[in-house]
Amino acid sequence: MDITATDEWAALAEHHRAVGARTLRELFAEDPERAARLTGTAGDLHVDLAKHRVTDETLQLLVALAERAGVPERIAAMFRGEHINTTEDRAVLHVALRAPESVPLTVDGQDVSADVHAVLAKMRAFADRVRSGEWKGHTGERIRAVVNIGIGGSDLGPAMAYTALADYSDRDLTARFVSNIDPTDFAEKTRDLDPATTLFVVCSKTFTTLETLTNATVARDWLLASGADESAVAEHFVAVSTNTDAVAEFGIDTANMFEFWDWVGGRYSFTSAIGLSLMVAIGPDAYAEMLAGFHAVDEHFRTAPLAENMPVVQGLLNVWYTDFFGAQSHAVLPYSQYLSRLPAYLQQLTMESNGKSVQADGQPMTTATGEVYWGEPGTNGQHAFHQLLHQGTSLLPADFIGFGEPNHDIGEMHDLLMANMFAQSAALAFGKSAEEVSADGTPADVVPHKVMPGNRPSTTILAPKLTPATLGQLIAFYEHTVFTQGAIWQIDSFDQWGVELGKVMARQLAPALTSETAPDMDSPEIDADPSTAALVAHY
Numbered sequence: 228m229d230i231t232a233t234d235e236w237a238a239l240a241e242h243h244r245a246v247g248a249r250t251l252r253e254l255f256a257e258d259p260e261r262a263a264r265l266t267g268t269a270g271d272l273h274v275d276l277a278k279h280r281v282t283d284e285t286l287q288l289l290v291a292l293a294e295r296a297g298v299p300e301r302i303a304a305m306f307r308g309e310h311i312n313t314t315e316d317r318a319v320l321h322v323a324l325r326a327p328e329s330v331p332l333t334v335d336g337q338d339v340s341a342d343v344h345a346v347l348a349k350m351r352a353f354a355d356r357v358r359s360g361e362w363k364g365h366t367g368e369r370i371r372a373v374v375n376i377g378i379g380g381s382d383l384g385p386a387m388a389y390t391a392l393a394d395y396s397d398r399d400l401t402a403r404f405v406s407n408i409d410p411t412d413f414a415e416k417t418r419d420l421d422p423a424t425t426l427f428v429v430c431s432k433t434f435t436t437l438e439t440l441t442n443a444t445v446a447r448d449w450l451l452a453s454g455a456d457e458s459a460v461a462e463h464f465v466a467v468s469t470n471t472d473a474v475a476e477f478g479i480d481t482a483n484m485f486e487f488w489d490w491v492g493g494r495y496s497f498t499s500a501i502g503l504s505l506m507v508a509i510g511p512d513a514y515a516e517m518l519a520g521f522h523a524v525d526e527h528f529r530t531a532p533l534a535e536n537m538p539v540v541q542g543l544l545n546v547w548y549t550d551f552f553g554a555q556s557h558a559v560l561p562y563s564q565y566l567s568r569l570p571a572y573l574q575q576l577t578m579e580s581n582g583k584s585v586q587a588d589g590q591p592m593t594t595a596t597g598e599v600y601w602g603e604p605g606t607n608g609q610h611a612f613h614q615l616l617h618q619g620t621s622l623l624p625a626d627f628i629g630f631g632e633p634n635h636d637i638g639e640m641h642d643l644l645m646a647n648m649f650a651q652s653a654a655l656a657f658g659k660s661a662e663e664v665s666a667d668g669t670p671a672d673v674v675p676h677k678v679m680p681g682n683r684p685s686t687t688i689l690a691p692k693l694t695p696a697t698l699g700q701l702i703a704f705y706e707h708t709v710f711t712q713g714a715i716w717q718i719d720s721f722d723q724w725g726v727e728l729g730k731v732m733a734r735q736l737a738p739a740l741t742s743e744t745a746p747d748m749d750s751p752e753i754d755a756d757p758s759t760a761a762l763v764a765h766y
């Protein structure tokens with residue numbers, strides 16, 4: 228189905244012509260109750276949608292669109308383990324990774340629930356051994372540093388969460404995350420580490436990713452160069468993968484491999500064994516609380532009616548702005564320094580999922596998909612890019628994320644932080660008119676420069692405190708928002724074919740760059756265009 232050819236889409240287009248220019252000032256003046264009415268909850272998340280450019284009718288029309296697109300059926304199909312990732316013919320079951328053991332689930336003849344909990348038990352035992360000092364390096368010393376080697380979905384989740392949950396981590400252990408094939412990454416992350424007390428967790432779903440295998444090889448050489456012999460590899464390397472053969476071939480004992488499955492997409496794999504380094508850092512109990520947080524919002528998404536289903540409504544609002552207002556980007560503004568890596572994490576989740584220009588059936592998209600996600604923690608962003616948010620020419624929806632209670636209660640700092648967050652969303656929504664600016668005594672020629680147009684929409688998400696559980700809820704909220712958008716657009720949000728060509732071309736070019744002699748750039752094996760050939764020659 229082409230969603231843009233439906234009556235529901237046409238009704239929204241018509242409605243947009245009628246209400247698109249209405250301002251948040253007008254909408255609030257007419258209906259002060261909207262603040263209470265357009266607020267909902269998902270788990271412990273208080274989600275305020277009142278500062279969106281919508282009326283009750285907009286939301287009804289968006290929900291009708293979701294029904295027409297089959298969002299409820301698609302949610303049910305995901306939870307049943309159907310192969311909704313059609314281009315790879317796979318189930319999409321990251322929700323099973325955080326479901327309690329009592330929830331039975333068999334997919335393609337596999338008892339998914341039993342498998343998930345067997346791996347979780349193995350992770351827990353391993354994390355306890357490392358944290359207690361029982362797991363020793365080759366010199367008999369306890370482990371002091373856990374270095375996660377992985378990239379994309381095998382890095383961003385645990386890296387983001389390690390920063391987010393630093394307050395819950397064991398400060399006698401350090402975790403590092405090496406992802407880039409830039410040698411700087413490995414060099415800087417290991418420069419103050421002792422090989423004898425360092426444990427590498429090599430994470431790769433496929434175990435074929437160039438960056439990860441290169442970094443893992445460099446890590447093994449680093450260990451061996453310290454005087455350790457080959458047998459030390461077993462004490463200093465574990466792997467997380469779906470590919471047992473490749474793990475064995477690399478030389479990691481498969482007894483030290485933590486498995487996951489092809490029904491877990493890379494960017495949805497954070498709650499699989501990919502979270503192992505995080506579990507070591509924060510401990511199995513805090514990790515279990517995080518999984519329970521994910522599950523709470525999974526259940527909300529599975530069971531709440533569409534109009535009260537917060538990830539669904541947020542996803543629909545994103546479609547509203549992308550397709551009817553022409554918005555191209557989306558700011559994520561956590562008012563928490565601990566969430567500094569959240570925008571980077573969300574970039575992969577959203578953009579690798581919904582950055583598509585064909586529908587699942589291969590037909591070209593007839594409307595825009597996939598916003599550019601970006602952001603920084605407040606208040607830092609206020610002193611950098613908020614100028615554009617307030618007075619720039621593009622419509623740019625934003626998410627504000629804040630917490631009731633701080634992790635560090637120092638004077639009035641947290642209250643001041645939150646005062647800034649509330650002020651920003653209000654200033655974006657309501658602005659300051661030319662009359663108001665003039666009334667302050669501003670000279671006439673400066674007035675236009677000080678006018679704040681307002682009418683810039685935002686969601687505010689408030690949670691009681693940043694904990695493992697609320698972090699899990701927040702990430703599940705975003706995962707399901709992405710799912711909803713993909714379902715509306717009728718795209719496969721679970722493949723990422725667009726990243727493959729660049730990988731193939733890099734592999735093709737690599738010999739020309741690594742060769743000791745000047746490469747023949749005209750050779751058919753290299754097959755480079757004139758611009759690239761000239762750049763390689765210059766390099």
Ligand code: F6P
Pocket residue numbers: 378379380381430431432433434435436439493494579723726
């Ligand atoms: O190149 C993109 C990608 O395939 C991501 O989807 C994935 O998260 C990342 O690479 C890492 O893949 P792997 O876990 O197989 O090493």
